[in-house]
Amino acid sequence: MTQLELSEAIAELRRTDTIRERAGRLLARARAGDSSWFTVHDDALDGAAAAVADVTRTNYPDLAIPYHSRWRHFAAGGVDRRADLDAALADRDTAARARAMIDLTVISVLLDAGAGPDWRYREGTRTFTRSEGLAVASFHAFMAGAFSSDPADPLRVDAAGLRALDTARVAAALQVDNDNPVVGLDGRIDLLHRLGDVLGRSGDRPGAMFDVLSATPVRAHDILSYLLASLSGIWPASNSIDGFPLGDCWPHPAVQWLPLHKLSQWVTYSLLEPFAWSGVEVTGLDELTGLPEYRNGGLMLDTGVLRLRDPQWADRTWTPADELIVEWRGLTVALLDELAGRVCAHLGTDLPLACVLEGGTWATGRALAQQLRDGLPPLTIRSDGTVF
Secondary structure, eight states: HHHHHHHHHHHTTTTTHHHHHHHHHHHHHHTTOOOOEEEEEEGGHHHHHHHHHHHHHHTTTTOOOOOOOHHHHTTTOOOOHHHHHHHHHHTHHHHHHHHHHHHHHHHHHHHSSSOOTOEEEEETTTTEOOOHOOOOOHHHHHHHTTOOSSSOSSSOOOOHHTTTTOOOOOOOOTTOOOTBOTHHHHHHHHHHHHHHHHHHHHHHOGGHHHHOOOSSEHHHHHHHHHHHHHGGGGGGGGEEEETEEEEEEEEETTTTTEEHHHHHHHHHHHHHHHHTTOOOOEEEEEGOOOOOSHHHHHHHHHHSSSSEGGGGGSSEEEOOTTTTHHHHHHHHHHHHHHHHHHHHHHHTTTOOHHHHIIIIIIHHHHHHHHHHHTTOOOEEEEEOOOOO
């Protein structure tokens, strides 16, 4: 492959319209009965939408639904932790505050790839698990300067600070010990070290994107494109074209490569508010896709929209690279687009996908998992801490 061909191939895999097109092909194929793994049951879609609408009304009775964002998790337990951050940044100008909020968002999302069922984080008398626990843990680590190499400027993420992290320090920040294990600890540490290497080569911090993208308005896809271009070197290189790491893109025989970019899109959704708080309007929100993770994917299985061809596959342990998991995630992306319109119809209002996810699909997937399996996802995935 020539350099131009490689550049064009990478660019195509970084576009959300490519994600949607290839996910849509997988859905059409499954509807035609040609999937080896799943059957699609369209008659269950309206029931799934009604369930999501019910949860949305319960969580947001006035339908004033915020974006699906890491900042929801920073408020876990009803605690306004953002106020603590704002107070710590009170003497900084708008751009400096934005850089710090972006640094926090990026590092927290990269640490949010599933904690497993046994991990807990304790904050005083409060105890948090899973995504909320990881958010609160990463918030306190950031406030304590865990990712900064400059004691005089703790509220930042920089290369030297990340490279200095070791297992003991990250485990302490997450309160991990033999009685409180977290899934994928080594994978998270490796990811942070890779981020440190990337930042070291660029001489920047994650928050530097504000200076590049602070013209208003900015498209959501521009934020995603910046992330995919600047952070491509942090992902394990097993998924690659001619040695170029693709990140959350996976081979599938029906589409060659299926790009998903779940964590990068999760960062993008989570940056909408820091940009807005800094006076930058973000447009084109619906260019982003639904997030193909186990809560949204679990919603599709637990409502019967998707069914495994062999129910015994639910008893196996899978990896993110397995064709069944790749296809499940692709089908989830395509079905979330269809489900969102039905949810809005049930609610009697139009909402961007970012709000449907928050209202929403993620919360309903979690609630169903709690009812059916004590919170466990419908499929067991061996996580390395970088995808789920």
